[in-house]
Amino acid sequence: MPISADPIVQTSALPASALSVRNLSAGYAGRMIVDGIDLDVAAGEVVTIIGQNGAGKSTLLRAIAHLLRQRTGAIRLRGADVTALPTEALLQRGLAFIPQGRSIFPRLTVAENLRMGGFLLRDAALLRARIDAQLDAFPALAALRETPAANLSGGQQRQLEIARTMVMDPAVLMLDEPSIGLAPLIVGQVFSTLRGLAAAGKAVLMVEQNVRRALEASDRGIVLELGRAKLQDHASALLGDERVARLYMGG
Amino acid sequence: MAFPAMAFPAMAVIAQAVNGIMMGAVYALFAVGMVLVFGVMRVLNFAHGAVFMAGGYLCWFAMAHVSPIYPVALLFSTAGGAAIGLVLERLVFRRLRENLSMQIVASLGLILMAQNGVLLLFGADALQIEAPSLRRVLRLGELGFTVQHLVILAAVAVAVASLHVFLSRSRLGIAMRAASQDIQAARVVGIAPDRVFAITFALSGALAALGGALLGPLFLVFPGMGDLPLLKGLTAIVLGGMGSVWGAVLGGLAIGLLEAEATLFAPTDYRDLVVFAALIATLLLRPRGLFGTAIRGEP
Numbered sequence: 001m002p003i004s005a006d007p008i009v010q011t012s013a014l015p016a017s018a019l020s021v022r023n024l025s026a027g028y029a030g031r032m033i034v035d036g037i038d039l040d041v042a043a044g045e046v047v048t049i050i051g052q053n054g055a056g057k058s059t060l061l062r063a064i065a066h067l068l069r070q071r072t073g074a075i076r077l078r079g080a081d082v083t084a085l086p087t088e089a090l091l092q093r094g095l096a097f098i099p100q101g102r103s104i105f106p107r108l109t110v111a112e113n114l115r116m117g118g119f120l121l122r123d124a125a126l127l128r129a130r131i132d133a134q135l136d137a138f139p140a141l142a143a144l145r146e147t148p149a150a151n152l153s154g155g156q157q158r159q160l161e162i163a164r165t166m167v168m169d170p171a172v173l174m175l176d177e178p179s180i181g182l183a184p185l186i187v188g189q190v191f192s193t194l195r196g197l198a199a200a201g202k203a204v205l206m207v208e209q210n211v212r213r214a215l216e217a218s219d220r221g222i223v224l225e226l227g228r229a230k231l232q233d234h235a236s237a238l239l240g241d242e243r244v245a246r247l248y249m250g251g
Numbered sequence: 252m253a254f255p256a257m258a259f260p261a262m263a264v265i266a267q268a269v270n271g272i273m274m275g276a277v278y279a280l281f282a283v284g285m286v287l288v289f290g291v292m293r294v295l296n297f298a299h300g301a302v303f304m305a306g307g308y309l310c311w312f313a314m315a316h317v318s319p320i321y322p323v324a325l326l327f328s329t330a331g332g333a334a335i336g337l338v339l340e341r342l343v344f345r346r347l348r349e350n351l352s353m354q355i356v357a358s359l360g361l362i363l364m365a366q367n368g369v370l371l372l373f374g375a376d377a378l379q380i381e382a383p384s385l386r387r388v389l390r391l392g393e394l395g396f397t398v399q400h401l402v403i404l405a406a407v408a409v410a411v412a413s414l415h416v417f418l419s420r421s422r423l424g425i426a427m428r429a430a431s432q433d434i435q436a437a438r439v440v441g442i443a444p445d446r447v448f449a450i451t452f453a454l455s456g457a458l459a460a461l462g463g464a465l466l467g468p469l470f471l472v473f474p475g476m477g478d479l480p481l482l483k484g485l486t487a488i489v490l491g492g493m494g495s496v497w498g499a500v501l502g503g504l505a506i507g508l509l510e511a512e513a514t515l516f517a518p519t520d521y522r523d524l525v526v527f528a529a530l531i532a533t534l535l536l537r538p539r540g541l542f543g544t545a546i547r548g549e550p
Contacts, residue, residue, distance in 0.1 A: 067438060088441035096439070103436040105429045116429045119422065120441040164440065 016079065018043045018203035019064070019095065019172045024073035025227075026063035033059040035227035037073075041172065041203040046194055048214045048235065049207045050248050051224035057207040058100055060224065061174050064205075065097035066090055078171055092120050096170035098161050100177050100207075106150035110141050110160060113149050117164030127167070134163040155186035162193060173197060175206040179213065191217035211248045215239050223248075262393050267511040273400045275507020276407035277462050281484035282491070282499035283411065284458035289488070290495075291431040291451045294344050295351065297358030299484070300477030301365035302339075302456050306332050306463025307472040308369060311378045321382055325406065325464050332460020333453040340452035345445065366474040377471035385468045403465045410461060411500055414454070418496070427451060482523075483507075486530055492540030501542060 017040040027033040034056040041047045049057050062068045064075060066087045075083045077095050085093065105113050114134060118127040135142040138159045144152060149160055158178060165173060178194070179187040187210060194204050195217055208214035215221050221238040223231040231238070238244050285299045309331040313324035343361065347353045385399040417424040430437040430447045438444060462480060463472075470476065484499075487506050491498025506526055513525035533541060 065439070067435070086443075087438055088443055091439070091441045099435055099439060103433060103439065105432045105436060107432055108425065108429060112425050112429075115422070116425060116437075116440050116442070119426055168441075 016043075017041065017076070018078055019205065020076040021064060022074040022076075024060070024063060024071060024075070026059055026068050026071035026073075028059075028068075028070065030070075033227050034063055034071075037224075037227075037229050039205075039222060039229065039232070041205045043171065043201050043203050044198050045220065046198045046204040046206070046218045047220045047222065048211075048218040049205070049222045049224055050209075050211045050214070050238075050244075052248070055224040056227040057224055058176050059227075061097060061176050061205070061207055062099075064174065065095065067097070067099075088120060091168055091170070094169075094171035095174070096165045096168055096172065097174045098165055098176065098178065100180065102157060104149040104152075104157050104160050104164070107148055109146050109148055110152070111145045113160055113164050114141075114167055117167035120168065130167045130169065134166055137166075138163050154182050155189065158182060158186070158190055159193070162190075162197075166197070170202070172203045172205065175204070177207055177209060179208060179210045187213060211244075212239065263515055264512065266394055266396075267515060268508060269394065269396050269400060271508035271511025272504060273396075273403050273507070274511065275504035276404055277466050277503075278480060278483045278487050278507055279500040279503025280407050280410060280458055280462040280465075281480040282487040282503045283414065283496050284455035284462075285484055286488050286491075286493075286496060286499040287414075287427075287458075288344075288451055288455045289493070291427055292344070292348055292448050293351075294348060295354055295358075296339070296344060296452075296455070297355060297481065298339065298361035298365065299455070299459050300481030301362045302332055302335050302459035302477070303463040303480050304369065304472075304474060304477035305335055305365065306460025307380075307467040307476050308373060308378070308463075309460060310464035310467045311373075311380050311472045314380050314382065319381075321385060321402075321468070324380075325461065328464035329457045329461045332463075333457040335460065336452040336454070336456020337449055339456065340449050344452065345448060348448075362477075369474045375474075377473035379471055380468045382468045397469065399465075399469050403469075406461065406465055410458060411496075414458075414496065423447075423450060483510075483526070486526060490530055490533055490540055492542040495542060498540060498542035502540070505541075 019041045021037060021039045024037045025032050025035050037060060039047070049060065051057050059068065063071045066085065073083070074081065077090070077093050080093070082090055082093055082095070105116060108116065114131045115127070118130055121127045121130065135145070140156055141160055141163055144156065149157060152160060178190050182190065191213060194206070198204050206214065215235040215238055218235040221233060221235045222229050223238070223244065281299065281303060285296060288294050288296050306328045309328040310324045313327040314321065317327055318324065339361070343357050344354065347357055385397065385402060387398050388395050389398060389401070418428060426437070426442045427447055427450065430442055430444060434444055437447070463476065466476070483506055484503065487502035488499050490505060491502030509529055510522040510526050513522040517525060
């Protein structure tokens with residue numbers, strides 16, 4: 001059953017957007033999977049995109065990260081138009097993306113994974129300082145520096161992905177289903193890590209199937225249906241919405 | 252120490268071991284370049300033998316027309332091989348990354364073009380690299396081998412060790428391994444795949460051409476000189492486990508040793524039979540090869 005369209009887009013009430021997407025459409029082989037999406041994420045904010053399988057959630061993030069070439073629309077990063085930039089230039093400008101599933105390099109050590117997180121940093125001293133900062137932030141990883149990433153637990157691998165991404169110190173962090181495959185306790189740790197990043201001024205945009213827990217950790221939510229944003233609202237409002245609960249939280 | 256049965260005199264076994272390790276080192280060098288491209292790009296470049304052959308001709312050309320100093324000719328050939336690798340990646344294999352059967356067809360086409368191009372440029376006669384000092388025979392007791400045997404072993408050792416340091420320490424080397432493990436993850440950390448692929452092919456071409464330039468002075472330089480290393484290099488890769496650089500190195504050395512020692516107990520013509528029988532036996536017992544893991548390979 002479709003959700004009635006009642007979009008609440010309060011762009012004016014938000015602080016300046018870190019990430020701003022306008023009229024984004026994207027797809028594969030001529031078929032548009034994401035259809036005219038507008039969204040904003042402000043610094044310090046966690047925004048979660050929810051929706052059923054096939055709604056276009058992953059495609060939306062991949063299109064923003066420019067991992068998907070077939071797309072139209074406009075993307076602004078901290079005010080600058082970055083629509084045409086390739087993935088690595090976006091990363092250099094402060095837009096990072098952690099794709100779905102395990103994206104660590106399994107046979108590189110934790111230290112090598114972190115070093116690759118800073119592949120685009122040519123300043124060796126800065127790179128070292130950034131890696132050390134991440135090892136301070138994730139002490140479990142510091143103890144496993146020389147361990148191949150494949151030998152880490154699922155939660156540690158997710159920590160490593162986040163730490164590796166934060167080596168670039170991005171302003172905007174996008175994550176595709178960060179809680180997938182993790183034990184409930186670890187899911188809580190991941191979401192609290194993301195809240196911590198937001199508190200430090202990062203803009204966080206994620207896609208989640210674990211809707212209730214994700215919204216509990218979010219400021220706002222966007223409901224995606226058949227490639228369109230059906231509903232955007234404060235996370236607390238979505239959590240209290242009986243239709244959202246029935247359709248996406250199995251309740 | 253006496254051999255239990257005196258069918259193989261100890262000295263002959265040792266002499267063949269020296270020959271075998273030398274040829275094995277060449278196979279290893281060849282196999283490492285091929286496995287690098289396969290590991291990073293999932294591309295099987297059967298034209299790798301043509302680059303090896305081009306290395307032999309580049310060495311001959313450098314010795315005859317650029318500088319008669321052999322190390323200079325080696326560098327010239329290696330650099331030429333890197334350039335050939337870059338061109339092959341850019342013009343041919345970049346477009347065929349996901350398509351194994353077209354990689355094979357394109358490789359065969361490239362081999363034909365390379366061999367006939369060489370015929371056109373240098374003629375059908377095998378060429379001799381003029382380097383008498385490299386063919387000087389050294390004696391160690393009863394053992395005799397050429398200077399070039401030592402040059403080959405030293406050059407391969409340096410090349411493999413440098414490659415190891417590059418892959419394990421340098422930013423680009425680690426990025427190559429990263430791209431081989433997860434290409435999408437490589438893209439999201441900002442490693443541009445096309446650049447990694449170009450570097451991989453350049454490195455692979457350099458190693459193949461170095462092999463041809465090393466073997467050239469011992470044997471002759473001719474259009475088909477890359478065929479044997481291709482066959483044996485592929486065998487080395489499969490024997491070693493289709494994965495690691497070290498598997499390819501040890502596989503190459505094992506094949507060189509095996510075929511050299513085989514000549515002691517079987518007619519020389521049977522040595523390939525021995526090598527391939529050993530390969531089949533190994534794969535029956537260990538389908539992943541000697542050093543392979545269940546995970547598909549990385550360099």
